Amino acid sequence: MKKAILLFFFLFSLSANAQIQLKITDQISGLPLENVRVKANKTIQRTNASGIVAFPGDNLKFSFALEGYESMEKTFSAGEFEMQLIPTTLNLSAVTVTAFESERPLLEQSAAVVTVSELDFSRFNEISPVNAFNQKAGVRIEERAPASYRVSIRGSSLRSPFGVRNVKVYWNEVPFTAPDGTTALNLLDLSNIKSAEVVKGPSGSTYGAGNGGAISFFSRPDVAGNRISTEYLAGDFGLSRFRLGLSQQVGEGGVEASFVSQKSDGYREHSAVDREVFQLGSFFPISEKQEIRTQLLISDLDYQIPGALNADQVAADPTQARPGSVNQNSSISQQAVLLSLGHLYRFSEKTNNNTTLYLNTNDFENPFILDYKKELGFGYGLRTKFTHDGEIAGKTLRLIAGGEYQNGLTDAQNFGNRNGVADTVRFADKLRAYQGFLFQQAEVNFTDKLLFTLGLSENFSGYEIDRQIDASGGRTGVQSRKFDPIVVPRVALNYRMNGFSSVYGSISSGFSPPTIDEVRTNEGSLNLDLEAERGVNYEVGYRLGKEKFNFELIGYFLKLNETITTFTNENGVVLFRNAGSTDQKGIEASFDYAILRNADGFFKDFLVGTAYTGQFFKFDNYAKQDNDFSGNDLTGVPPHNLVSRIDLRTSVGFYANLTHQFTDKIPLNDANTVFQDSYNLVNLRFGFVRTFGGLDLEVFVGVDNLLDESYSLGNDLNAFAGRFYQPAPTRNWYGGVKLGLNY
Structure with missing residues (x-):
């Protein structure tokens, strides 16, 4: 016993x-x-x-x-x-994306969607998103000066002399694009972005305004484990970047915090940047039915604007600033706070709701050569989505319905600029911009292989400009513009040919109202007659995804009416007008191949990839005064772009990433009389990464513009006095170290 x-x-x-x-x-x-x-x-x-x-x-x-x-x-x-x-990067049948609010494998998506992962970001210097996004077909981020971004999806930057417009941006399901249509992308540090999805082409059936498409940024989905991490990077032109991160698990959820400080003197005179970003996020699964997420983002950004040069100035000294930029302290100082609350509720295994609310504040100050602008803004909004998986007549059915609303209030003042100090007020306004829409989408599997999608949104938007002061004697009082409700449809089919390939076709609509910055210009005029752009996109695509090989081929035709274009007056002020219509035909092709994958021996993996973008865009009907530009190439769009990548990793931890990008010549004015020459960029990063017990270590060095090309990454279009060019940095080196410890 x-x-x-x-x-x-x-x-x-x-x-x-x-x-x-x-x-x-x-x-x-x-x-x-x-x-x-x-x-x-x-x-x-x-x-x-x-x-x-x-x-x-x-x-x-x-x-x-x-x-x-x-x-x-x-x-x-x-x-x-x-x-x-x-890794799903080499298996499209397993890559799941959430484009058009429908979480499906990429092979089942009937839309042009590209993903940018943390691995893509870590192939470069990690001080900006430019290089990582520019290796994707149909996507281009330009950087006119450090921290001054311009996003072009399928050539959609024509109306963006500065900033991000015509593209809807989300960050952790929060609408990051302001209700007036602009996006301060430079407020985010790359550490705030772990991955991204880019929907190319009009996506108004789900995301509202924007003919260029939509970008969704994601940081960590949730937190688990206790970890402290830090990293430091230094490089040419006075570059330094420091990051400190902390993750703390709390029950089945947790909190994560990070602080990043990035500074540089810049390649050109008067192009320094100083940015500090703090992020605090939490994730708490309350029960099997509910989850709560919170985000706090505090960003403090200061950067100088060197200004554009003409060809003679570039030839004499590409590092010089535009005359007047230094004396007038042409620059931007911006402090912003974003607070969001997200709630997921599962009514059942088949039905759920995801709602996100946000508040933000923005303090913006912009001395420029010609004036001095101050803005203080406050905004709020929400986005909600219901999803239901069911059946109809024996067919699988997914229903998605939701809505979004944003409201922004701004006190805006324009002064004279006397040696970098705000002088007498010229005009002052109280601004309100709002936009909202409802969206519905039905997805029906007619067969196991054929998926039909029908989406629709109903949109409204407008703005109010209450002019308080007009020193020139112009009209004061409230002036407003309300755009008629716009219905934006999308219809698509996806056919799975087999387990690793599919074809799709879609017809989608989009629209893009003018932003307040396009209506209310720096010299004080109000162009309330500026119309919204309307676009219809026809698209077909083929995808092939196996374990070691991916291939994608997409062709599209976008017909854009009431195209908004830019011109510059004799004082250098950028103004806007509708320019008839444009025909935008394009081809996008990409493939990735694993020559070696998890091989035995010293070389563990050897990956190669290529992405080609062909953009054959024309003005269809564009007459300006006595000039007829119909038939000309669309301004600011390179017809050909080719990116090639090589990634090599060894069993002991050494790695190397090589990227080559060819960009064709770019027309810089509507008349097609001035072009930027084609150029080749080569970027290289190599390093060592290893885990020693609970300590993660990575040491790396890299070089940008290895061939020492002279080029401009963000040109000024239709510029006055030939000031088209914003010279980009020559060959420059960087290096850094990353440490992570679990406790």
Whole structure:
């Protein structure tokens, strides 16, 4: 009896101490994967920096999920095991995207969608999103000066002399684009972006205004594990960047905080940047039915504007600033706060709602050569979405419905600029911009292979300009413009040819009202007659995705009416007008191939890729005074762009990333009499990454513009006095170190 009792307690002790320890690694590189979401029964944990997670028990069924990798399930008994996850970057059938609010594998998406992952960002210097996005077909971010971005999706930057317009941007499901249609993308540091999805072409059926498309940025989806991390980068032209991050698990949720400081003197005179960004996020699963997410973003940005040069000035000294920029302290100082609250509620396994509310403030100051602008703004808004999965007549049906509303209030004042100091007020306004829309979408699987999508949105928008002061004696009082409700449809078909290839076709509508900056210009005029752009896009695409090879080919035709173009008056003030219509035909092709993948020996993986963008855009009907530009190439759009990539990684931790980008000549004015020459950019980064116990270490160096090309990454279009060019940096080096410790 005594022996039996001892045996019982011995077996009970073994059972009580039974444990399953898993090490999760990347199938390609063999490196441990941090933050893998591992679920067994109702318990959720995250892997640490060594890729390790442990659960008490025996014979448990696990599910594994990590953005950028295939989701998997597997059962393990007690013991220690290694689990390899397959990157989805080389398997389109497993890449899941949330474009048009429908979470589906990319092969089932009937839209042009590209993903930009953390691996894409880490191929470059990580001080801006420019290089990572520019390696994708149909996507181009220009940088006229450090921290001065202009986003062009399928050539959509024609009306953007500065800033981001005609593209809808979201950050962690928060509408980051202001209700007036502008986006301060430079308020975000790259550490605030872990991945991104870009929807190319009109997407108004789900995202509202914008013919260029939509970009969704995501930071960490949730927090698990306790970790502190830091990194430092330094480079030419006085570049320095410091980041400190902290993650703390709280129950099944947690909080994450980060602080980033980035400074540089700039390649050109008067092009320094100083940006500090603090982010605090939390994730808490209240129950099996509810989740809450919060985000706090505080950004403090100061950067100088060197201004555009003419050809003679570039030839004499490309590093010089435009005459007057230094004396007038042409620059931007901007402080912003964004606070958001997100709530997910699952009514059942088939029905859920996701709602996000936000508040923001913005303090903007912009001394320029010709004037001095001050703005103080406050905004709020929300976005909500209901999703239901069901059936109709025996066919699988997914219904999506929701709405979005934004309202922005701004006190705006324009002064004279006397040696960089605000002088006498010229005009002052109280501004209000608002926009909202409802959207509905139905997805029906007519067969296992054929998916039909019908989407529709009903949109309204407008602005009010209450002129308080007009020193020139012009009209004061409220002036407003309300755009008639616009219905924007989208219809699409996707056919899965087999398990690894599909074809799709779509017809989608878009619209883009003028922004307040286009209506209310710097010299004080109000162009209330400026009309909204309207576009219809016809598109077909083919995708092939196997384990080691991906291929995508897309052709489209966008017919754009009431196209908004720019011109510059004799004082250098940029003004806007509608210019008839444009025909925009394009081809996008990309492929990725793994020559080696998780191979034995010194070289673990060897990946190559290419992305081609062909943009054959023409003014269809464009007469300006006595000039007829019909048939000319669209201003600011290169007809050809080709990017090639090589990634090499070794078993001991050394890696190298090489990128080559060819950009064709670019017309800089509507008359097509001035072009920027074509150029070749080569970027190289190599380094060493390894885990030592609980410590992650990465050391890297890199070079941008290896060929030392002379080029302009963001030209001024239709510029007065030939000031088209914003010279980009010559060859420059950088290096850094990253450390991460789990505690």
